[in-house]
Amino acid sequence: xxxxxxxxxxxxxxxxxxxxxxxxxxxxxxxxxxxxxxxxxxxxxxxxxxxxxxxxxxxxxxxxxxxxxxxxxxxxxxxxxxxxxxxxxxxxxxxxxxxxxxxxxxxxxxxxxxxxxxxxxxxxxxxxxxxxxxxxxxxxxxxxxxxxxxxxxxxxxxxxxxxxxxxxxxxxxxxxxxxxxxxxxxxxxxxxxxxxxxxxxxxxxxxxxxxxxxxxxxxxxxxxxxxxxxxxxxxxxxxxxxxxxxxxxx
Numbered sequence: 001x002x003x004x005x006x007x008x009x010x011x012x013x014x015x016x017x018x019x020x021x022x023x024x025x026x027x028x029x030x031x032x033x034x035x036x037x038x039x040x041x042x043x044x045x046x047x048x049x050x051x052x053x054x055x056x057x058x059x060x061x062x063x064x065x066x067x068x069x070x071x072x073x074x075x076x077x078x079x080x081x082x083x084x085x086x087x088x089x090x091x092x093x094x095x096x097x098x099x100x101x102x103x104x105x106x107x108x109x110x111x112x113x114x115x116x117x118x119x120x121x122x123x124x125x126x127x128x129x130x131x132x133x134x135x136x137x138x139x140x141x142x143x144x145x146x147x148x149x150x151x152x153x154x155x156x157x158x159x160x161x162x163x164x165x166x167x168x169x170x171x172x173x174x175x176x177x178x179x180x181x182x183x184x185x186x187x188x189x190x191x192x193x194x195x196x197x198x199x200x201x202x203x204x205x206x207x208x209x210x211x212x213x214x215x216x217x218x219x220x221x222x223x224x225x226x227x228x229x230x231x232x233x234x235x236x237x238x239x240x241x242x243x244x245x246x247x248x249x250x
Contacts, residue, residue, distance in 0.1 A: 009240070011093070014180075039123045053177075054176060057109055058113075058114035059109065060133050060135040060141070066136065068134060068136040069134075073146050074217065075200060076190055077190065078196040080147070081197060082146070082147040083190065084144070084147075085188065086145070086187065086188050086190075087143040087160065088141060088143075088185070088227035088230070088231045089117065089185050090183060090185075091181060092184055092239040094109075094181070113139070116131075116167050117167065121143060124156045124159050126187055132146070140226075149189060150188075150246075153244070156187075157187040157244070158242045160242070161183065161240065184224075184240065184243075185241070186229065186230025186231030186245070187227055188224075189223070191233050226245035230244055
């Protein structure tokens with residue numbers, strides 16, 4: 001009986017709260033009500049966007065966001081005849097770190113790692129590059145650098161390596177431990193050929209032909225894979241290294 005009474009009171013309280021909210025809205029002028037509802041809609045839209053395109057742990061853009069942006073930037077690079085660079089980071093010995101300190105501590109380390117990468121790009125990259133940092137998967141991060149040549153991409157990659165080595169400071173068992181995480185970093189650059197200037201028209205013509213469309217985006221896949229390949233080469237060379245794959249032209 002007591003439980004039933006408590007449940008009744010709880011439901012009544014919920015109804016009263018909802019009614020108060022309705023009264024508050026009804027007390028507004030039409031203009032105020034529109035502004036209020038627009039504000040609430042914007043908040044909801046931003047939350048929905050974050051759920052779809054942001055990584056919940058690190059706050060970086062997620063893989064879905066990367067898949068959209070990389071094609072957009074590739075098409076733009078072809079149209080504008082500008083280079084598009086990729087930087088791929090893979091944390092060193094992260095599996096062993098997780099095993100030694102636990103997954104919760106590993107999550108904290110990933111947040112610190114992501115922040116250092118983001119802050120470095122904010123400082124070293126161009127303004128439009130600041131949002132082009134993505135959690136690629138696990139402890140991997142991919143960075144897109146539009147209108148950035150091979151030499152500049154290499155400078156950014158080396159700065160990332162230095163900042164991670166210098167600034168990574170993780171709290172382990174109430175003790176701050178510095179330099180406990182490093183990354184193997186690979187970078188590559190796509191430089192479009194003049195014949196790719198009209199790529200948008202070619203994409204439109206190839207719609208419905210998956211094989212043809214895949215061929216058009218092959219240089220993009222190659223550039224991405226080259227950055228990954230360079231990162232693996234950095235691992236083999238001893239880790240905590242930034243390696244590049246040569247600029248290539250299509």
